[in-house]
Amino acid sequence: xxxxxxxxxxxxxxxxxxxxxxxxxxxxxxxxxxxxxxxxxxxxxxxxxxxxxxxxxxxxxxxxxxxxxxxxxxxxxxxxxxxxxxxxxxxxxxxxxxxxxxxxxxxxxxxxxxx
Amino acid sequence: xxxxxxxxxxxxxxxxxxxxxxxxxxxxxxxxxxxxxxxxxxxxxxxxxxxxxxxxxxxxxxxxxxxxxxxxxxxxxxxxxxxxxxxxxxxxxxxxxxxxxxxxxxxxxxxxxxxx
Numbered sequence: 457x458x459x460x461x462x463x464x465x466x467x468x469x470x471x472x473x474x475x476x477x478x479x480x481x482x483x484x485x486x487x488x489x490x491x492x493x494x495x496x497x498x499x500x501x502x503x504x505x506x507x508x509x510x511x512x513x514x515x516x517x518x519x520x521x522x523x524x525x526x527x528x529x530x531x532x533x534x535x536x537x538x539x540x541x542x543x544x545x546x547x548x549x550x551x552x553x554x555x556x557x558x559x560x561x562x563x564x565x566x567x568x569x570x571x
Numbered sequence: 572x573x574x575x576x577x578x579x580x581x582x583x584x585x586x587x588x589x590x591x592x593x594x595x596x597x598x599x600x601x602x603x604x605x606x607x608x609x610x611x612x613x614x615x616x617x618x619x620x621x622x623x624x625x626x627x628x629x630x631x632x633x634x635x636x637x638x639x640x641x642x643x644x645x646x647x648x649x650x651x652x653x654x655x656x657x658x659x660x661x662x663x664x665x666x667x668x669x670x671x672x673x674x675x676x677x678x679x680x681x682x683x684x685x686x687x
Contacts (some may be wrong), residue, residue: 498662499677514674546616556668559606560675562616 459483462547462563470571473556475534479547486552488530489560490514490522492543499546505530506552537570544568574598575663575678582683584653591638592648592681594663602668605646606675607637612658619661622646653685 460481468567469475469556479488490502491514501514511522519541521533530549545566546562576595584590596605607619622630622637630637638647650657660682666674 496679498679499675501674504674539610544614548616558604559618559621561618564615567614 460547460549460561460563462545464566465564466567467530468569468571469537471538472536475537475568477532477534477547477568479532479563480532481528481531481549483546483549483551484527485549485559485561486527487550487558487560488524489548489550490520490532491546491548491550492516493546493565494543496502499501502532502545514569534568537568539570542568542570574676575665577661577663577678577681579681582680582681584657584683586655586685586687587652589649589651590653590683592650592661592683594646594648594678596644596646596663596665597623598644598665598667600667604666605637605639606664606666607635607646607648608662608664609657609659610662610680611656616662620648626638649664650683655685655687658683658685 463478489504491499493499500516502520505511505524508524508527524530544565546565547563550558551558574597603624605622609617609619620630620632620635622639629639634651636649660680662680663678666675
């Protein structure tokens with residue numbers, strides 16, 4: 457059971473470069489999420505997706521682009537990386553449900569450094 | 572205003588003792604869910620336990636239990652018989668029924684250190 461995998465685990469890039477972080481889940485979960493984790497801010501939602509071809513902004517979407525052409529994949533692209541995007545990025549997925557219980561399962565994270 | 576508050580930035584506990592990590596929340600939605608996650612030094616986020624607002628009993632999962640006091644809007648995590656492997660950051664989160672985005676609202680976490 458592979459679960460949810462993120463790649464790469466570590467990435468160093470330069471300001472202005474485009475970077476894509478990959479997320480793949482094998483559970484056929486409807487919902488997928490991208491978070492960033494920074495000291496003093498906790499986890500902040502960047503984008504989420506309710507299903508293939510349905511995406512929406514979270515709290516901090518500026519500078520990021522997402523797509524979801526297939527249910528299992530949810531890549532996050534930094535179109536022109538900035539130093540402020542240095543962070544740990546987490547992908548998560550959850551099985552859709554109409555009640556509050558909707559556990560999100562997380563990938564191992566990608567540590568991104570923008571120099 | 573903070574919707575999830577974890578007032579203890581850091582906690583210490585002796586191995587084999589119980590520890591309570593505090594979480595208070597703020598919502599006007601009658602239907603909501605509360606979650607606790609663990610983040611060890613390796614970095615992954617691990618789901619621990621869930622409590623629904625309409626659940627009559629406090630949730631338990633092995634050594635983890637949730638002390639849910641609805642009137643006080645608190646959902647404290649209790650870890651019994653602490654182990655060295657429990658040393659980690661612990662995050663409380665809430666999901667409200669309102670809205671369709673299944674978004675979790677997160678606290679800033681509590682760092683727990685278990686001493687041998």
